[in-house]
Amino acid sequence: MDYQPKAHRAQQLIRQGNHREAIPLLRELLDYTFVVDFEYDEWLRWLADAYKKQGNHTPAGYIYLYLHYFDNAHDCFELGRSRLDLALCHEVRRNNKKAADLYRAESHFVRAAINLELTNNMKEAVSAWETTRSNIHDGEDPYPYALATVNLALALRKAGEVNRVRDLFIEAITIIEGLADEWESFGFLDEALGAYHVLCLIGQIEQRFENLAEGYCNAIRLLREQGQTFRVFRYYAAICEYGENLGEDHAVATLHREAADYAVRTGTTYQSFYLKQAAEAYMRVAGRTREKGNFPELAENAYLAAIDAYNQMGDVASVERCYRALASLELEEERTERYQRIAAETRTITREPPEIYPPGRLLLTPPKLPKVWRNELLAWESGDEPIAVLKNIIWNLEYSDVSRRQALILVLYYQDLRNKDVDDDPELLQRIARTMAGLQSSASYKTLRRLVENRHASVRAQVMSAAGSMQNAKGFILLEMGLVDASEEVQRAAVEGLKTHNYPEAFDHLVRIFQNHSRPDVRRVVLEALGKIGNFEAAEFLWSLLRSEAEDEQERAIRDAAGQVFVQLLTSEWRAIFQSQLNTEPEEVQRRLGPILTGMRS
Template identity: 30%
Template sequence: MVSNKDASTETRAEAAVREGRPAEAVGLYRCLLEQAGPWGRSCERWLEGLGGAYKASGQRVQAGYVLMALRHFEKAMACFDRDQQGFLWALCAEAQGLFREAADSYKSADAPALAAMAWERAGDHGNAVAQWRSILDHPRLRGRSYETALVHFNLARVFRIADDRVHAQREATLCQRMLEASADDFETIGQRERALDSYATLMRLGRDTGSFENVAEGTLNSIRLLGDSEQRLLILQYYDDFLEFAAQAGEWHAAAMLACETADFCAKLGMPFDRHYRQRAVSLWHEAARQNQQASGPVEISQNALLASIDVAASLNDLHMVGRLYSALAELDLSAAEKSRYAALATRYATASPLPAVEPPPSQHWRHEDAYPEVWLSDLIEWELGGKAERVMARLLVDASTLLRVRRG
């Protein structure tokens, strides 16, 4: 609720605008906003008044900033000279979906990464590729292997969208090598967060290209780097997602070992999901054996997978499953003595009752929405803005996720 004092100040500000004293109105509106409490309708009204006062006093750029904060982007764009304030003009154009116009202005304002992203949003992959490539020759990119790797990542991504597999693979290969080197360098100098960003990008590169090795390298190194942190739920998500990726990729042995490792991780930290992951391991080891048999692989591989499955089932005291697995062993093309021994063991557990399946952990309680941030875009924007306060703040104003809050001084 607006106090009597604030209401009086607002009335004076409105009168100052009507009577041709916009500079005085600017001061009054700023005073109201600087002393305001949590954001509300009154704050929005004062901000609108401030924008009008700025415009009336000829301070069009300041008026544009206020209009951006109010998300009146078309009006804000009219306050900016495209040649003089091209970056601000481009932000407003992009916010309205005018991606081609925004891309041109970003390019003129020496913001090639944002220009490339705008070309992508316009669906113009040819110009997007040209713009991404132009960044590789940018003077500020020299000696920055991580940011260079991100440019190659984005080139690979756009080429895949354009169905240019040859160029996409070439860029992905360059990106992989540079990310691995960057991650090592960041770890060496103690920049763990940057190393994590490198591995996160490598993870995504692997998923985009179907490279199990890249996903494995990115995920397992991320888990390793997070190991001494308190982000156990994020680590669990990385384990769980990688396990599912491995299973979908038909990497049954890797998936089974991951399930065991995830179970051990949960047990170590007292998380109540270890039995679920051990049951997953039993199933995955069994599937590894079955797939090997179907592929006419060496019988020893199937035998070892089934024995590993038995070990995990026994740790769960699932004697019914132990019996089933021994029966599967008895059906393998093994020596008569081995087949007889496995058949006898299967009989021993024939009357055991099956255990109920353990429900998977409810993902809504532990999965992070921001577990996989698009650092290949955000970190290039950070590099491009280079700490320029005006541009950084302007982007915050148009970020749809930013909530404008005015605090008491």
């Protein structure tokens, strides 16, 4: 191993007491992040000891945080007079009261409040949230102010002081609604979506369907406008599940009808599934109305709405069942007789039960929403500084050893550059981008978003490589910025990064990139990624490309590439579905696409 001579030399220097020369050599060894724990940890112990012998206690404290030597870290931070680091040390040792006191002394009231909540000292936690809120000027920083208001309401609710909770939530909702509209108007769709997530979460906490509907329906609208089909269906699943649990069946039925219409517009095969869900919700409305003894006309309207949905999907047996239910209502004799007659006529119609193609399990699973109200506020308090994110990674075993080691290396670099302009060090910025890529925090994404605007093309290119490993929507936001960058180096890195996004949730983003970019290399990468996703939605999109006319040679080449990927995906079950669609196409299209369907894989 090429690092072993360095390690041997570093050990000699430590034994000789030559700590000044040992430190840079040990720092070089830290770059070998793949080394097994016992060797790496030994280098860290040498390095921490060398720093202490040089009187440099703060970096030694970070090393001890990594090693989980929290008592040693505490002593180092105390000697280094690094109070925020000392607070962090108490926090990770779960000395939350001491951590809160130190955070308050440094005016970090968000972290103070969180630590106080962990001690169940809700009275002081409420006070800390009150201070946070009063320190923010709602006119200058409305979003942090609204989030602080949400946290204050939650703390009061937990403390049993419920009198102000509803008013605080209303105040926060009003601000967030205005900000979301403003962000949308300026094209800041990711920020607007985050705001709608806050509304969703308030609705979940209060179990108020109107807040849930406002949050989820606006999020659905945004995602539909962006063409994110996969996510739209998952958000429909979420709001319908909440609505059903809260007894809002009429609203649930309406939402399922919307989902059915959306399924048709996006060319998916889920219309019958959502129509059936809508019809069943209308039936629940009718049943509940009859149980309560309400006006029979209300049940009649619900049954008729269910009939409309069942008719649209071709479920004759269910239509007959609905008419029989209508005939049993206490209505005017003429209407009752009419419903009896239609039920009898419907019974004579023979038709096969409709084929229903439900979405996959993923599309029926509500998405997990981030705790935006807290994460964004923590990021605001830290000033979105990478160092704050990195410090919280060093000790956290939820991250891999490699990520923790890389975070430690960067924190030590930050210590070296305390009095220098970090933006003038592209090598450090590239390393920051690589480390931040594996993290899922809001602050890490914001750091990468800022680095996309860095003047060094090498730094922006590294962000694109980093975005390739961020398998989420934020990774795509960064990649799309790279695809239109002025630097060819950055564009190439973005295309390379795009190749790794071949998982089901990437479908909507890949389709959007395909539609928004005409470059052949970008489109080919998207097609390859869709082939690796390998689900029915990917096959449907490829089929829609094959059905379209190619206007020039370049389009024909892309369509041929789509055909090759499509054939690799095709199964006998899917072939039957696409064959039935092909039978309705003009003869010229049938001649062109027929051979592709017969070339399916076994």
